[in-house]
Amino acid sequence: MIENRAPPAPATAQIQRPLDRRDMRTLLLSSLGGALEFYDFVVFVFLALPLSELFFPRDTPPWLAQVQVYGIFAAGYLARPLGGIVMAHFGDRSGRKRMFTLSVFLMALPTLAIGLLPVYAQVGLLAPLLLLLLRVVQGIAVGGEVPGAWVFVAEHAPSRYTGFACGCLTAGLTVGILIGSLLTAALGARLDASHMLAWGWRVPFLLGGVFGFVAVWLRRWLDETPVFVELRERRQLSRSMPLGVVLSQYRGSVAVSMLVTWMLTAAIVVVILMLPSLAQRVFHVAPALAAQGNVLAALGLSLGCVLYGLLADRFGALPVLLAGALALPVGTYALFLDLAAGGRLFLPLYALDGLLVGVVGVVPVVMVRAFPSAVRFSGLSFAYNVAYAVFGAGTATAIGWLAARAGRMAPAHYVAITALVGAATSLWLMWRRGTRQELA
Template sequence: MKEITLDASTAEEVKDHRGPATPDRTLTRAVTGVTLGNMVEWFDFAIYSSMSTLLAKVFFPTSNSYNELIAIYAAFAAGFLIRPLGGLLFGPIGDKYGRRTALVASISLMATATLAIALIPSYHSIGLAAPILLVVMRMLQGLSTGGEYGGSCIFIAEHSPDKRRTFFTSWLEFGNIAGFLVGGVIVNLISSLLGAETMLAWGWRVPFVIAGLMGIVALFIRLRVDETPVFRQMQANKSHQPARPPFWKLVASEWPQLLRSAGLVATFNINYYIVLGYLPSYLVSFLGRSEQFSATLSMTATLALLLFIPLFGMLGDRIGRKRMLVTGCLMMLFCVLPIFWAIQTQGLAAIILGMAVLILAMLFFEGTIPATLTSMFGATVRYSCFAISYNVSVSALGGTAPLINTWLIKETGLTIIPALYLMGGALLGLLALWGLRDRTGQPMPS
């Protein structure tokens, strides 16, 4: 890869990560390019959530609907299990060759795999090869995502001014939620236009085509965005620095922050995948609510989350990111058991109120977690450390949450399992926050 060099004026602007190195137009383009790419991931997640029963019949048809659901959740989880490998692949690329280089590679792989899913024949056409191909494409998507989210957070954070870093990085979460929301809307719209029979025959492919095309658009935007000022400064200083220890020794030296990051990521993703990804199907499968009610509740909650994320990003810049995260953890820890008791025993109003409280608790994470995680690591290993800690944690405790919770409820008969899962995540988050330095409004580590 060709090294990037700076002229004297540009180097002066970025030397302490605080100068006006990123013009407003460049910052806007950076936010737009990486946000749209992340939308593809969450658009895809919305597709799986909205069409899980349908996709199970296409790829894993059995006489038992529970086994079908477990199979499609397992295929979904396969994409998460390979994420750490994606972090190991794209992290060093981002630290050595550039943040933009890694992000261009990751979105290219994501768009290709997503479009390929739309072309896979059904189980009835090619038998066992169909679910195998689905799992392979899900694993390629997971490999791509291993470098996508962390790289996107870093790309925006390194373009952002210190005093507004939380706000600008919160737009990444805005894009993620928007992708989830738009995905659900498009699936419902296509389903209503085509009908159940056509959706089962071929209509399920259309959302995957749309997601793949979104990825191609994001690719072209990213190709037009400049590399971050921080990475350009790293390249400019490279020839003047003394010999450094091997790269992996530098990563290993960050182990306390790696553990903290993994803990926060686990809390963040457990909240997301349980509240938005699993709770709607939980209401249908275990509490007997209608699919229409569940879908409407999920859509409303997602829209509320979407509207308030930038506001909570601004709030994080004002009162401190650590204080926001502690508040979110405490809300989950002390409110979730009463909420689940109420939604199981007190009817419709309790479900709506309980979901509102859970969404409020999530907002303290959604608005602040990207800036928090990017400010935990030094610039030379930031991409790798973020990608490794994030993806290991998501693979173990985030994306597998629907599968684990469904299995635990089936084995134990305890429908309170999701509440206990959320409480465990909150405790883990509080432990990770213990001793964490709050860098709100300050430069990221060099």
């Protein structure tokens, strides 16, 4: 059950003013910084093949080397809760802006360092160990970045534009994935395998480090959120450990946030990250066509995040979440059924499904409003990062279990299950809102 024991949000957060130039600057700089940081986090997976050849012994079977690289990639996800909890604690006690800037700085350093790492042939076992360490630091950084960014833009924007603000920020994160995909694809097209192994793989990481420091510089121009400033002036900051308050008084809010995050992880991981390889391996789609479809889906997702955010501001977050959660399985089943029939409409249906995945842009609106401002960063960060670590890491296993029983439509079934959970959660919250809960 979502509790309602905290003092009301500061009045300044509720002023129904229009978006001004300062708000738009904050959204632009925050979204751009988020894109650059998320690029740093995901570019690793696009370079899994050269990393698997360079950071393990030459006699390692290729499949085992790739499994080990993906294991190092997954370590970043497992480290996210730690970073989220620590940064959120200080974000609720010392200020949102400080942690918002620190997270991108902590991402830039290891990304740059990965681009400078010696490989296995030079330092032996130390090479994969250093890669693992730097990947963990990346996970710690992104664990504070994503929830911190949502809280930051939501507390800056006028309350009636929270959906638009969160949607723009989420779209910016998606652009980071797209930049990583396009850059690595361009390098692969222009460099042969020997040059890619010799130095080409380093370029995206070195650029990512530079991008990260640019983002740190950009965030110097951002102001602390009005909500935090007023909490500090009124001396309403949490005197206890913020996460302790969350776990003792807002367990219902944590549960709700984890459930809607499950839908978010399934939609992103299955439709955006896994589908290109599934389309090639299971449905025999040509690699170039799968890559083209993925670009269209990512663009659709970016547009969808903003569109759903605008709809949430117009009609309320919960009704839009409900409608989007019901539409998502329809688009996903249409895409997979077309693939099973030969994929004649693969590109338009993949773009459409990416647009429908944009419902994830409403998820942060629900989570931001589930926690009072004094512990908002800690509550949102804990719920989001723990859920992402659990459900994100378990997606492949869950789909494998479903595939043994439902065949190659298993990914669509998994997305549908999580979408129905999201729809049920929104219905429950709408019912709770009738008992003095204002989450829409």
